[in-house]
Amino acid sequence: MTATPQFIYDQVPYEGYPITASHPDRIIPVARLLGMQPAPATNCRVLELGCGDGANILPMAAVLNGSQFVGIDLAHNPIVKATGMARALGLGNIRFEQMNVMDLDSGCGEFDYILAHGLYSWVPAAVREKIMSVCQSLLSRNGIAYISYNVYPGCHVRKMMSGMMRYHTEGAREPQEQIAKARELLSFLVSGKPDSPALTDELKQYRERRDYSILHDDLSESNDPVYFHEFAAHAGEHGLQFLAEADFYEMQPYNLPAETREKLTAFAGGDPVRFEQYLDFLKNRRFRKTLLCRKEVSINRTPASDPIREMYITSVARAVSSNPDIRSTKEEEFRGTKGGALRTGHPVLKAAVVQLGKSWPEPISFDQLMDAIAEYRDDFSEESTGTFCEMLLRCFMAGMVELHALPANFSTVVSDRPMAFDYARLQARNGDPAVCNLRHTTIEMDAASLHLLALLDGTRDVAAIHKHLLEIGLTAGNGRAIELREVQENIKKVAQSALQMA
Ligand SMILES: C[S@@+](CC[C@H](N)C(=O)[O-])C[C@H]1O[C@@H](n2cnc3c(N)ncnc32)[C@H](O)[C@@H]1O
Numbered sequence: 001m002t003a004t005p006q007f008i009y010d011q012v013p014y015e016g017y018p019i020t021a022s023h024p025d026r027i028i029p030v031a032r033l034l035g036m037q038p039a040p041a042t043n044c045r046v047l048e049l050g051c052g053d054g055a056n057i058l059p060m061a062a063v064l065n066g067s068q069f070v071g072i073d074l075a076h077n078p079i080v081k082a083t084g085m086a087r088a089l090g091l092g093n094i095r096f097e098q099m100n101v102m103d104l105d106s107g108c109g110e111f112d113y114i115l116a117h118g119l120y121s122w123v124p125a126a127v128r129e130k131i132m133s134v135c136q137s138l139l140s141r142n143g144i145a146y147i148s149y150n151v152y153p154g155c156h157v158r159k160m161m162s163g164m165m166r167y168h169t170e171g172a173r174e175p176q177e178q179i180a181k182a183r184e185l186l187s188f189l190v191s192g193k194p195d196s197p198a199l200t201d202e203l204k205q206y207r208e209r210r211d212y213s214i215l216h217d218d219l220s221e222s223n224d225p226v227y228f229h230e231f232a233a234h235a236g237e238h239g240l241q242f243l244a245e246a247d248f249y250e251m252q253p254y255n256l257p258a259e260t261r262e263k264l265t266a267f268a269g270g271d272p273v274r275f276e277q278y279l280d281f282l283k284n285r286r287f288r289k290t291l292l293c294r295k296e297v298s299i300n301r302t303p304a305s306d307p308i309r310e311m312y313i314t315s316v317a318r319a320v321s322s323n324p325d326i327r328s329t330k331e332e333e334f335r336g337t338k339g340g341a342l343r344t345g346h347p348v349l350k351a352a353v354v355q356l357g358k359s360w361p362e363p364i365s366f367d368q369l370m371d372a373i374a375e376y377r378d379d380f381s382e383e384s385t386g387t388f389c390e391m392l393l394r395c396f397m398a399g400m401v402e403l404h405a406l407p408a409n410f411s412t413v414v415s416d417r418p419m420a421f422d423y424a425r426l427q428a429r430n431g432d433p434a435v436c437n438l439r440h441t442t443i444e445m446d447a448a449s450l451h452l453l454a455l456l457d458g459t460r461d462v463a464a465i466h467k468h469l470l471e472i473g474l475t476a477g478n479g480r481a482i483e484l485r486e487v488q489e490n491i492k493k494v495a496q497s498a499l500q501m502a
Pocket residue numbers: 009014015016017049050051052053072073074075078099100101102116117118119122123127216
């Protein structure tokens with residue numbers, strides 16, 4: 001189906017980016033801990049609904065050669081861009097189609113993963129209905145759907161802003177005029193120094209919000225948050241059930257006082273949906289990334305730690321102390337990026353977190369980790385290994401470690417003729433200010449680094465790259481000629497950002 005030229009996403013594109021939690025590499029560990037046997041990331045079929053310009057599935061397809069990818073979107077221009085990028089990369093395992101979700105039928109076959117990021121809340125009720133029925137009819141038996149959406153209660157404040165902006169922009173026809181009027185209202189509200197902390201906090205967030213987000217998220221006719229229990233009931237009507245939040249740590253009530261945790265458990269009465277709903281109330285949550293699976297799948301709601309033995313592990317946690325004492329049982333504190341903290345005196349766990357810090361950002365297998373910390377373990381029994389798995393599981397649940405289905409496909413050691421991720425190189429050549437790395441996360445770069453990245457195609461050594469940069473007159477920050485040492489440092493940064501192919 002062809003969208004009208006007036007389709008708002010053709011007029012003003014929605015800037016896509018890789019959604020880390022939607023990558024099978026991250027979904028599979030969550031599903032395995034809960035007892036599922038999902039399709040392997042290296043041999044699966046993935047469908048993305050409302051894929052925009054393919055910023056999420058293109059980099060997946062570029063590394064998972066044995067898997068097949070299909071992206072559909074109603075907008076014409078983003079699909080043209082996505083198709084052009086797939087062609088430029090020579091990818092034969094991905095296809096894009098300009099298509100309305102409403103027109104999808106079983107002709108396209110079954111999928112092991114169906115992704116819909118930023119679609120469910122942004123479309124009319126009939127399309128939301130269709131998203132669920134597509135998952136019902138096209139998910140394979142052990143298939144998993146990833147759906148993100150806006151939720152109440154957190155979204156009430158954003159909805160309030162949206163209501164005010166829609167009132168003020170009434171009559172404005174063109175997107176740019178609507179955006180300008182919306183910004184005018186925001187300035188007006190800020191100038192009034194509102195007495196309401198909720199409004200003041202929300203206004204602060206608009207300082208960072210881009211024009212396309214104001215247009216598509218605030219001024220859109222369809223942007224309907226739901227309560228989580230409504231979403232779960234909707235999934236249930238289509239033969240689907242709540243599996244987990246894709247960001248697993250979001251499901252854990254760790255930071256709550258014991259008394260609140262007890263009440264939460266009592267309110268939930270053993271029902272995982274009610275538990276999540278009350279957690280949303282406590283967190284005033286506004287956005288969810290939910291995994292669904294078929295109702296017939298049996299889910300072990302108490303995560304098992306054993307599957308971790310077959311996974312790969314990373315950790316962003318770092319010791320607060322510059323010289324943590326690993327050997328004794330002295331308590332040390334480790335901090336993650338999302339406010340998470342771990343205090344432990346357990347030598348094996350301390351050694352593991354320190355080791356993962358050294359290996360960052362490369363995922364290491366469970367066995368490699370065990371070997372690396374062997375000297376801190378005085379007991380290699382099955383029981384102590386089991387206890388270690390349990391500790392890693394707790395760390396994962398607290399957001400202190402990440403679990404992966406796949407080993408590293410990048411190297412942090414600069415090779416003789418460095419070759420950067422071809423998808424990121426194409427982004428750099430296209431002039432994107434941020435690129436996707438081989439961890440499926442976004443890396444922002446300055447113009448000089450992007451230029452360097454585009455050169456790392458495996459044909460030049462560092463000296464040749466330096467020579468090339470001098471020839472084209474690329475200078476260091478203060479205008480002087482760039483030195484070999486600086487080029488080496490910058491390539492090292494590229495490698496350490498998980499952008500260099502293994
Ligand atoms: C908020 S954007 C999100 C885009 C992308 N998934 C992302 O997160 O960057 C919503 C996307 O859904 C697409 N869309 C809206 N209605 C659609 C429909 N009925 N069928 C297919 N795509 C649709 C829009 O064109 C747009 O690309």
